[in-house]
Amino acid sequence: MSTATALSSSLKHHLASGLRLPQSHALCRRNGARITTFSRGFTVSMAATSTTPLEVCVKASVTTPNKLGDCPFCQRVLLTIEEKHLPYDIKLVDLSNKPDWFLQISPEGKVPVAKLDEKWVPDSDVITQSLEEKYPDPPLAIPPEKASVGSKIFSTFIGFLKSKDPNDGTEQALLNELSSFNDYIKENGPFINGEKISAADLSLGPKLHHLEIALGHYKNWSVPDTFPFVKSYMKTIFSMDSFVKTRASPDDVIAGWRPKVMG
Numbered sequence: 001m002s003t004a005t006a007l008s009s010s011l012k013h014h015l016a017s018g019l020r021l022p023q024s025h026a027l028c029r030r031n032g033a034r035i036t037t038f039s040r041g042f043t044v045s046m047a048a049t050s051t052t053p054l055e056v057c058v059k060a061s062v063t064t065p066n067k068l069g070d071c072p073f074c075q076r077v078l079l080t081i082e083e084k085h086l087p088y089d090i091k092l093v094d095l096s097n098k099p100d101w102f103l104q105i106s107p108e109g110k111v112p113v114a115k116l117d118e119k120w121v122p123d124s125d126v127i128t129q130s131l132e133e134k135y136p137d138p139p140l141a142i143p144p145e146k147a148s149v150g151s152k153i154f155s156t157f158i159g160f161l162k163s164k165d166p167n168d169g170t171e172q173a174l175l176n177e178l179s180s181f182n183d184y185i186k187e188n189g190p191f192i193n194g195e196k197i198s199a200a201d202l203s204l205g206p207k208l209h210h211l212e213i214a215l216g217h218y219k220n221w222s223v224p225d226t227f228p229f230v231k232s233y234m235k236t237i238f239s240m241d242s243f244v245k246t247r248a249s250p251d252d253v254i255a256g257w258r259p260k261v262m263g
Helices: 009-016 072-083 100-105 124-134 153-162 170-188 199-219 228-238 241-246 250-262
Strands: 026-030 033-039 042-046 054-059 088-093 113-116 119-122
Touching: 054 072, 072 088, 072 124, 072 199, 072 241, 113 124, 119 124, 124 199, 153 170, 153 199, 153 250, 170 228, 199 228, 199 250, 228 241
Parallel strands: 054 088
Antiparallel strands: 026 033, 033 042, 054 113, 113 119
16 A cells, blocks of 8 residues: 655654654545645645555645545656555645745755655656666556657647637647557557556556646547547556546546636
């Protein structure tokens, strides 16, 4: 089971010995693990493990306490850790009210940030590559020539989402990218690297999740039925256990994109 804790090792020891937390701390349950909220943007969950868990700072939900927020780059990192079956500790960060402890480890105030070899590392590209090098099994690496497959879908989705002019070509640009991806998966799928999931899928999946929810809400738009392999790909990715555990709620995705749509 995935774990998340921001407690010191000494406090972990006392908790294991039955130390009672102050009643002012909110307790809830998620995926069978105990979660304790201490202060702004700081969430703790605990589960027994014999391996030192990775520490990861991610965006907190703006709609529901003690839940993951809507950052697709944070989900990419968590998906990578989940698929490699590594234990991890998450710190949920309120990005609208960043606590001092977070700014000390991430001066730019950005997520995700992960602690690797006693250093806090920013950027999902760097984190996932470092995880692949440090924990090569199961392998998620993808050949360089396949790494960019589907990579333009996210930017064209954003362009279409922000567009106020139905004739500016942004919808067609997205459709062109989805068409290319549909053809690719038809010939090479079910995943980008063939039969097995790879880092490219773990990067693209969260972005497609945002596309589906945001365009459905703000534009009443969905991936056309003329792209059956894209729709099948999305269904497969979205139904993975690791994805279900790390996905943002629709309400958070909608709230997260509102400033770009309304701005």
